[in-house]
Amino acid sequence: MEFLGLVNYALFTAIFIAIYALLALGLNIQWGFAGLFNAGIAGFFAVGAYTSAVLTTPADDGRLGGFDLHFVLGWIGAMLAAALVAWPIGKICLRFRSDYLAIASIGVAEIIRLVIKSEEVVTNGARGISGIPRPAGDIGYTESQIAYLVIVLAVLIAAYVLVERQFNAPWGRMMRAIRDNEDAAKAMGKDVEFRRLEAFIFGAALMGLGGALFAHFNRSITPEAIDPMVATFLVWIMLILGGSGNNRGAILGAAVVWIIWSVSEIATDRLPHEYAIQAKYIRLFLIGLMLQLVLRFRPEGLLPEPLRGDLRGSRRTTKSGADHNQARSTGPEIDL
């Protein structure tokens, strides 16, 4: 019994790591490849989760749908919906420096939260949507967990292979060129805005897929299922610690951070009740501090971005070429 419990816990953790790894991969396309700051990861996650939930649940009188579709269609729908939300935001904000995107993406996440809470017709309000079918969900508990882990891993590997392929393809090189020296890329005739929009939308689609995987794993989705700020922040620290610009780093970071995060939860759960609530916030403080320490002492992360040839010494801080203040500071730079 004890052993089975451990196995189940390990399976649960592994599924969560795989889902977060997918989110970190999505963020890596946006930040690691293109240098776009998305602070609304939880928003795209939620869009994906709810879209798939509406598409795949059996019909319900109280709300829109459900359409009782196959889960694969639900997941594709989740990616499309997240991409569709990302498109107008990217269209408006990507003309400017990434600071504007950061603010706007916080806003998007906030609006999505409001919509989910108040549009009962679509999302069933605070009660959320339950009865989301899980692929291979009607066999025994442990078997079904194993089956779902296999499915999630397959999705993750497929996403990894595709993203890694893009990273090494001309498209990936072009994205990094735009990220590192916008002016030069423009001078070479690259459509900077459009390429950034591409990266933003692809990344958002992966985040939507992550949300869908989460909803089907949980079999239900409610507005309180995830804390937006915590989820967004966890994905950020996963990518930065793992190594932005490196897909393996993103996955490694997801594993390391999620394990630290859940071990600390086990530790704080053992505290007496009056300290337990405070301990939750101390964990948040420490995760914030961890980001500061990584940014300061190991900005390239555990697995730095792979660079071909001797590029490392010649990189300059011209990530945003238009800003003279930045162009002025020279010297070896991290791979952001």
Added chain:
Amino acid sequence: MDLFELLNFYVIPGIVLGSIYALGAVGITLIFAILRYAHLAHGDLATFGAFVALACVTAMGVPPLAALPIAILVTAAIAVGIDKVFYEHLRERPKIVTVMASLGIALMLRSVVQVVWGVDTQTYSRGIVRPEDYFGLRIRDRELYTVAALIVLVGGLQLFLTRSKWGKAMRAMSDNPNLALLSGIDNRKVVMLTWVIAGGLCAASGFFLGYNTEIKSMMGWHMLLPMFAAAILGGVGRVEGAVLGGLIVGIAEELSVLVIPSEYKAAMAFAILLFMLLVRPTGLLKGKVL
């Protein structure tokens, strides 16, 4: 609906809310223009200031308004400290790294507030305050104090920026950092002054939000979007623009409940932000676009 009803229930609360946003937006616009990044921890710094004032009120029993100067000083010192410990060493790196660090600082500040003061809703003083009647306009004293504080603090800041040597140095750094550095302006002092001003105004903003409504650990985070909308609406780098922007966003939020469901009041700031970025990114008063 007659005119007085419109003024009493929508415009006056809008002006008060707008003044609160404006206090925060001035700090955001200064940081955006002088240090050149979006400071995402601004809302949570305001929360921190509000709770410092609450600590003064509960520990020393002083009236809330007397706690305001203490909160301003403490928060200004904290802001300078955060810059020294967490932001200073990122200065030579791409600015977006500092934006990311500030998101982490937002989380850290909020969790400090939640650990020290808990997550329950609190108030500076109990009991209902009845509004006074001024020729049909119903205004509470605290609403007058809020607007008065905005006028005094921002008026003082404008005098400082236009008349004093260091104020001019700050404006020079905002206009052309290279030229300013060449002419011998001490960058470190300008940065520190910017944080003192932004931190102090932040505390005032958080304090007045708590004074007019309630004090919650999430209140600052929810103010972040309206404050940024105000700063961009007014034009980045323009202090008077931030005040104008804050008032417009505040009034627009309060008036929005007349046409859209009240749950979406918070979406108003976001709509204004996107609209301005779309049609006039320099803002109403011709600010910068970074």
